[in-house]
Amino acid sequence: xxxxxxxxxxxxxxxxxxxxxxxxxxxxxxxxxxxxxxxxxxxxxxxxxxxxxxxxxxxxxxxxxxxxxxxxxxxxxxxxxxxxxxxxxxxxxxxxxxxxxxxxxxxxxxxxxxxxxxxxxxxxxxxxxxxxxxxxxxxxxxxxxxxxxxxxxxxxxxxxxxxxxxxxxxxxxxxxxxxxxxxxxxxxxxxxxxxxxxxxxxxxxxxxxxxxxxxxxxxxxxxxxxxxxxxxxxxxxxxxxxxxxxxxxxxxxxxxxxxxxxxxxxxxxxxxxxxxxxxxxxxxxxxxxxxxxxxxxxxxxxxxxxxxxxxxxxxxxxxxxxxxxxxxxxxxxxxxxxxxxxxxxxxxxxxxxxxxxxxxxxxxxxxxxxxxxxxxxxxxxxxxxxxxxxxxxxxxxxxxxxxxxxxxxxxxxxxxxxxxxxxxxxxxxxxxxxxxxxxxxxxxxxxxxxxxxxxxxxxxxxxxxxxxxxxxxxxxxxxxxxxxxxxxxx
Amino acid sequence: xxxxxxxxxxxxxxxxxxxxxxxxxxxxxxxxxxxxxxxxxxxxxxxxxxxxxxxxxxxxxxxxxxxxxxxxxxxxxxxxxxxxxxxxxxxxxxxxxxxxxxxxxxxxxxxxxxxxxxxxxxxxxxxxxxxxxxxxxxxxxxxxxxxxxxxxxxxxxxxxxxxxxxxxxxxxxxxxxxxxxxxxxxxxxxxxxxxxxxxxxxxxxxxxx
Amino acid sequence: xxxxxxxxxxxxxxxxxxxxxxxxxxxxxxxxxxxxxxxxxxxxxxxxxxxxxxxxxxxx
Numbered sequence: 001x002x003x004x005x006x007x008x009x010x011x012x013x014x015x016x017x018x019x020x021x022x023x024x025x026x027x028x029x030x031x032x033x034x035x036x037x038x039x040x041x042x043x044x045x046x047x048x049x050x051x052x053x054x055x056x057x058x059x060x061x062x063x064x065x066x067x068x069x070x071x072x073x074x075x076x077x078x079x080x081x082x083x084x085x086x087x088x089x090x091x092x093x094x095x096x097x098x099x100x101x102x103x104x105x106x107x108x109x110x111x112x113x114x115x116x117x118x119x120x121x122x123x124x125x126x127x128x129x130x131x132x133x134x135x136x137x138x139x140x141x142x143x144x145x146x147x148x149x150x151x152x153x154x155x156x157x158x159x160x161x162x163x164x165x166x167x168x169x170x171x172x173x174x175x176x177x178x179x180x181x182x183x184x185x186x187x188x189x190x191x192x193x194x195x196x197x198x199x200x201x202x203x204x205x206x207x208x209x210x211x212x213x214x215x216x217x218x219x220x221x222x223x224x225x226x227x228x229x230x231x232x233x234x235x236x237x238x239x240x241x242x243x244x245x246x247x248x249x250x251x252x253x254x255x256x257x258x259x260x261x262x263x264x265x266x267x268x269x270x271x272x273x274x275x276x277x278x279x280x281x282x283x284x285x286x287x288x289x290x291x292x293x294x295x296x297x298x299x300x301x302x303x304x305x306x307x308x309x310x311x312x313x314x315x316x317x318x319x320x321x322x323x324x325x326x327x328x329x330x331x332x333x334x335x336x337x338x339x340x341x342x343x344x345x346x347x348x349x350x351x352x353x354x355x356x357x358x359x360x361x362x363x364x365x366x367x368x369x370x371x372x373x374x375x376x377x378x379x380x381x382x383x384x385x386x387x388x389x390x391x392x393x394x395x396x397x398x399x400x401x402x403x404x405x406x407x408x409x410x411x412x413x414x415x416x417x418x419x420x421x422x423x424x425x426x427x428x429x430x431x432x433x434x435x436x437x438x439x440x441x442x443x444x445x446x447x448x449x450x451x452x453x454x455x456x457x458x459x460x461x462x463x464x465x466x467x468x469x470x471x472x473x474x475x476x477x478x479x480x481x482x483x484x485x486x487x488x489x490x
Numbered sequence: 491x492x493x494x495x496x497x498x499x500x501x502x503x504x505x506x507x508x509x510x511x512x513x514x515x516x517x518x519x520x521x522x523x524x525x526x527x528x529x530x531x532x533x534x535x536x537x538x539x540x541x542x543x544x545x546x547x548x549x550x551x552x553x554x555x556x557x558x559x560x561x562x563x564x565x566x567x568x569x570x571x572x573x574x575x576x577x578x579x580x581x582x583x584x585x586x587x588x589x590x591x592x593x594x595x596x597x598x599x600x601x602x603x604x605x606x607x608x609x610x611x612x613x614x615x616x617x618x619x620x621x622x623x624x625x626x627x628x629x630x631x632x633x634x635x636x637x638x639x640x641x642x643x644x645x646x647x648x649x650x651x652x653x654x655x656x657x658x659x660x661x662x663x664x665x666x667x668x669x670x671x672x673x674x675x676x677x678x679x680x681x682x683x684x685x686x687x688x689x690x691x692x693x694x695x696x697x698x699x
Numbered sequence: 700x701x702x703x704x705x706x707x708x709x710x711x712x713x714x715x716x717x718x719x720x721x722x723x724x725x726x727x728x729x730x731x732x733x734x735x736x737x738x739x740x741x742x743x744x745x746x747x748x749x750x751x752x753x754x755x756x757x758x759x
Binding site for chain 3: 021024105176177178179180239242243244245246247248249252315318319320321322378379388389390391392395396472
Binding site: 075210214286 | 501504505507517521522555556557558562564571583584585624630631636
């Protein structure tokens with residue numbers, strides 16, 4: 001250790017403990033089984049989830065659609081959609097990316113992959129049983145926690161195996177600096193079990209009395225997004241953007257500041273979903289203040305990413321990973337600032353209870369998180385299977401379908417939601433007109449659902465082709481054919 | 491030097507901060523409220539629920555009414571809820587202590603239901619509406635809950651609990667009738683029980699009435 | 700009642716305080732001393748700074 005820091009103090013550009021390329025390839029290979037399994041399952045659930053979402057969306061304009069059977073009713077399809085995309089797609093894609101990043105950044109191979117593989121299977125079993133339970137009518141209608149009480153212990157067990165693994169990897173990492181992505185990931189892996197256990201115990205197994213449930217509910221729902229999915233998304237961005245560009249992150253300090261500010265403020269945000277609700281005023285005020293303070297971590301992250309990208313935006317043309325990741329990073333900034341605004345009580349009174357909130361949620365979970373995950377998956381999978389993605393055109397299609405789909409959806413819901421909110425706000429306007437205002441925008445949302453589904457089909461198609469190894473073999477352990485020749489000519 | 495334990499402590503502490511504030515505090519403060527005795531009748535506020543209404547909460551949860559209906563009245567300082575007659579007064583924590591799952595809700599695709607029992611007092615209206623919302627509100631986008639009802643042949647006399655006044659294309663064929671299942675009855679009992687029009691020390695009713 | 704409040708708010712202060720101490724400690728311990736170096740840990744000899752590592756698959 002000593003000699004290393006001496007060396008680096010003389011020549012600051014030297015990286016301590018550099019990995020030989022074959023070592024990195026070995027580490028990547030050690031994660032292959034579980035990470036590919038996570039990705040594969042997540043893509044499956046993504047398709048199921050988009051289909052459910054599409055049905056739910058069209059039920060809002062066509063209430064007669066598929067309404068004869070209990071398990072197809074809107075009040076079950078919608079939570080099924082949410083739980084499938086959150087626990088099926090987002091969690092599993094996130095865990096796959098997190099484990100891969102963790103192994104790479106800790107510079108150690110992933111051992112006992114079989115254990116993780118069985119944890120994955122367990123997790124999927126839990127999601128499957130839970131979603132069937134929702135459709136069968138066993139949901140307790142606690143938002144984000146609809147999976148019935150008999151499914152969550154399975155998820156919890158599966159998570160325990162996965163989370164412990166991440167912490168162990170970090171514990172036995174090779175000496176050297178800890179990269180900011182690792183901070184985010186480790187924190188997320190520690191936060192989640194606490195969140196999930198608290199929420200399940202207090203809401204599902206031994207429900208607390210009265211409106212305390214609301215507080216616990218939104219503390220959980222907000223933090224799953226903010227302290228579990230967001231850190232994973234940001235960890236990925238902090239790795240992918242510099243790594244793909246070949247430029248170190250603009251300011252490492254800022255990235256750490258952003259981390260601690262996020263940890264401190266985000267966890268307080270949840271109550272801004274309950275402004276005006278039956279709670280002591282200080283709880284709501286604390287949440288409002290914390291939500292507004294979220295500007296700090298958001299702006300630091302945004303500046304950092306922007307400065308890293310600055311002068312290199314043409315890279316979006318040639319790197320699929322970067323294209324998705326930068327889209328995600330921009331959506332993160334927008335959605336977080338939007339969140340700060342929505343917490344201001346005088347605006348919240350309009351947007352609360354309307355489609356605006358739904359638009360906000362999709363900008364966060366799709367525009368930010370899912371796009372980040374797509375980007376990461378485009379980077380990781382070739383390194384796991386040793387093949388190139390079969391078709392650049394299909395990747396472009398996927399990007400444009402996803403990007404226009406989500407922008408259209410969020411735009412429609414935002415405008416529609418505002419109109420709906422204004423109608424609900426004005427005492428002179430009838431309730432009926434709040435529906436009339438929202439309806440055309442709900443049509444647009446329904447159409448955007450088709451775009452997203454199409455994008456996901458393209459993506460699934462690409463993914464399956466990779467698993468079947470259709471496409472070009474990659475020539476070296478590290479680089480693609482083209483960039484290799486380019487690097488040689490530099 | 492190993493920074494792991496320290497980092498873990500830091501990370502968990504920042505989190506524990508909000509855990510205490512948003513979970514433990516409400517658990518201690520809001521989780522043990524008592525109903526207020528009503529001197530006039532010897533009853534309690536909020537009133538106890540009938541068994542059917544309690545069962546109805548389960549039906550409400552299972553069918554996801556919460557995704558379109560909220561159950562909370564925001565104070566006049568923060569909204570126009572009271573001017574829009576969502577309820578006579580704001581709702582407070584004590585209003586919810588009879589609910590096993592609290593359906594505060596986050597959407598008002600449909601109207602707030604915190605006080606629906608004040609507006610709709612006719613069980614038959616509620617049944618007709620659940621059976622086919624468009625039979626009473628032509629512009630409604632609420633889904634039909636027909637699957638909570640049975641269509642059956644009339645045996646001799648029509649059943650006492652059969653739905654009345656179903657008209658037009660929503661009416662059953664001649665010789666048939668629509669009767670509610672237990673679930674539908676429980677749900678309607680629950681909806682009828684939703685009245686937050688009693689005074690509480692922390693939320694008195696507006697004086698002039 | 701007040702005991703509860705003291706416990707909860709005292710607990711909050713203690714926890715956030717210790718989080719802050721942990722943060723300061725990590726600053727003093729050089730976790731942030733050489734940010735440039737930490738930012739470079741993701742690059743290796745064969746994937747050095749300046750080398751892009753991703754692109755659209757080539758058309759062949």
